[in-house]
Amino acid sequence: AQTVTQSQPEMSVQEAETVTLSCTYDTSENNYYLFWYKQPPSRQMILVIRQEAYKQQNATENRFSVNFQKAAKSFSLKISDSQLGDTAMYFCAFMKHAGANNLFFGTGTRLTVIP
Amino acid sequence: EPEVTQTPSHQVTQMGQEVILRCVPISNHLYFYWYRQILGQKVEFLVSFYNNEISEKSEIFDDQFSVERPDGSNFTLKIRSTKLEDSAMYFCASSDPGTGDYEQYFGPGTRLTVT
Numbered sequence: 001a002q003t004v005t006q007s008q009p010e011m012s013v014q015e016a017e018t019v020t021l022s023c024t025y026d027t028s029e030n031n032y033y034l035f036w037y038k039q040p041p042s043r044q045m046i047l048v049i050r051q052e053a054y055k056q057q058n059a060t061e062n063r064f065s066v067n068f069q070k071a072a073k074s075f076s077l078k079i080s081d082s083q084l085g086d087t088a089m090y091f092c093a094f095m096k097h098a099g100a101n102n103l104f105f106g107t108g109t110r111l112t113v114i115p
Numbered sequence: 116e117p118e119v120t121q122t123p124s125h126q127v128t129q130m131g132q133e134v135i136l137r138c139v140p141i142s143n144h145l146y147f148y149w150y151r152q153i154l155g156q157k158v159e160f161l162v163s164f165y166n167n168e169i170s171e172k173s174e175i176f177d178d179q180f181s182v183e184r185p186d187g188s189n190f191t192l193k194i195r196s197t198k199l200e201d202s203a204m205y206f207c208a209s210s211d212p213g214t215g216d217y218e219q220y221f222g223p224g225t226r227l228t229v230t
Contacts, residue, residue: 033217043204045158045221091158095219101212102148102171103219105158 006106013082021077023092031097034075039089117141119222127228136192138207147190148208197229
């Protein structure tokens, strides 16, 4: 079974600063996908960034980047130049490569950007 | 940009009543999913659906739940006899991994309140 662990229930960061959210996972799969989803107060789930396990290069999307350490089964999210609109719940999620591809989510980190 | 839609946005029902939550996935997607999120908790997988049948389901998805694709556009989740603990946000998602894009696109969710 796959498990995803987010050890930081809450975090805060000053506007324009950088923050890193942690995620670890456990799996026996070799090929898989990892995702970070953002859930603002509207509760819509918005994909922030994704990483394929077979790619060594860390994914980057504008101010968002990941540090993917496959051997350590770690997948952290770095948000640079934090903005007030980044305030949200952030969920790390795992997907097996094969099969129906359902997502396994972590418990989330509530991020607050302080003006 | 195509998006997943869900209706209603909020449903209030009495314990023991049947509810049907509706979703319109992205039109060319072939895989459909239901997830739920109890308030303050993580998002949990319920069921995936492909080629007019269930691909995978979680332990949560017991005999009280059923899914259906009644026509070419809608994808529904039925709860036969609701319980208080069914109160949650229910998210529909769709994907088309055959194109190489494994992202699941989420709808805005339906908030179900069972009284």
